[in-house]
Amino acid sequence: MPNLDLVNADVLHPEGLSRAPLSFADGVIADAPAGRPVDLTGFQIMPGIVDLHGDAFERHLAPRRGAMKQLSEGLVAAEAELAANGMTTAVLAQFVSWEGGLRGLAFADQVFSGIRDTAPELVTDIRPQLRFETHMLDLYDSLPQRMAEWGVGYVVFNDHLPHDRLAAGKTPKRLVGQALKAGRSPESHLAQMQEMHARRDEVPAALDGLCAELAQRGVKMGSHDDQTAEGRALWRARGVTLAEFPETQEAAEAAHGAGDAVIMGAPNVVRGGSHNGNLSALDLISMGLCHALASDYHYPSPRRAALMLAQSGLLDLAGAWALVSSGPAQVLGLSDRGTLAPGKRADIVVLDKATGRVAATFAAGRVSFMSGAVADRFFG
Structure with missing residues (x-):
């Protein structure tokens, strides 16, 4: 399970978008840097969808x-x-x-x-x-x-x-x-x-x-x-x-x-x-x-x-x-x-800002989907 700091993305919180990094470790959102930084310039980070x-x-x-x-x-x-x-x-x-x-x-x-x-x-x-x-x-x-x-x-x-x-x-x-x-x-x-x-x-x-x-x-x-x-x-x-x-x-x-x-x-x-x-x-x-x-x-x-x-x-x-x-x-x-608050499950959706399409999905901090250019940010 990765411990990551997602940086330079627009992160959605209940009060609106923020440019502050989003970190997660051991499957939950962290309130401080937790691991390897990943530059997500050009992407938005949203809470995972609950269907x-x-x-x-x-x-x-x-x-x-x-x-x-x-x-x-x-x-x-x-x-x-x-x-x-x-x-x-x-x-x-x-x-x-x-x-x-x-x-x-x-x-x-x-x-x-x-x-x-x-x-x-x-x-x-x-x-x-x-x-x-x-x-x-x-x-x-x-x-x-x-x-x-x-x-x-x-x-x-x-x-x-x-x-x-x-x-x-x-x-x-x-x-x-x-x-x-x-x-x-x-x-x-x-x-x-x-x-x-x-x-x-x-x-x-x-x-x-x-x-x-x-x-x-x-x-x-x-x-x-x-x-x-x-x-x-x-x-x-x-x-x-x-x-x-x-x-x-x-x-x-x-x-x-x-x-x-x-x-x-x-x-x-x-x-x-x-x-x-x-x-x-x-x-x-x-x-x-x-x-x-x-x-x-x-x-x-x-x-x-x-x-x-x-x-x-x-x-x-x-x-x-x-x-x-x-x-x-x-x-x-x-x-x-449901939100990206510290202590919540690291349920995260990464969207391409230009298209609004899903680039990556994490459920409890584990990758469930990742495709295209965003994968280079994580593994390049």
Whole structure:
């Protein structure tokens, strides 16, 4: 593990950029010169990105249906992409859903077991998140123990059943494609959806019990796609304190006003709005209602979103970068990272000032990514 003094770079702190050297030793930021100096003229040094929610790792684990053979190798490849995008802590979001296939319980078991067994060997701090479909009532009794065995301490609750169409007796959209991906006939897939929809009145009480047990176990819990203040209040009463990707301003305001964390997608910022017409993250950020941005489905987006927000003048650079570093660290309860203060983990991203691209990434003082001209500064 190198002990280094990074000099002549622009270093980002909460109060803004500084030209003071940044030193780190034994994996943490130091308050005095600690080792060999490295001249980083022309570069910016930023806190490592903490990604609260991303599923772009799927392409590495199962590039084609049924093609996953070496899950550990897929995680190594996913880590390389994370590090190349400046991420030093990454939450990998995996479904357990009635949709089956790559979102089914069997695949999730392989993913979570793989993360548990492989993550300790990696440089990037990789953590699992369970995305659980609330109408899978048959799994409620076993879920807490499954999560304990997987090492999953973070769950987000989802409901993607097409209730309106099921209630109206209409065939759900994309039924045949979903059924094929799940390895079911369209008829059996529809029957399963109808059965879960028919038991919808049992879900609230079941969630009350499940959330109480998970809270007792110290599991962090979030809701997904909140639409109303009333709905958010129900989740809060269960101890579900994270509002992930709220779909309306009403829901976001209710969460923020109650002290819950509001998480939005960084691709929403980069695109200038939601890809499916939901609430704009830019609007929430401008109103001060967003605590953190997550990669969602695109790992380059957190860095790009933060830089775009700063370039637009909506936020200063420190405030914009906080949405992908200290903000998500606070949401996850990780007080040892998120800023470049002495004593914090040496989670560092080196950006090329001219292009804004990632030149190097250090996680806890260890190199996870380095490329191009910056490598000559360290090893030339």
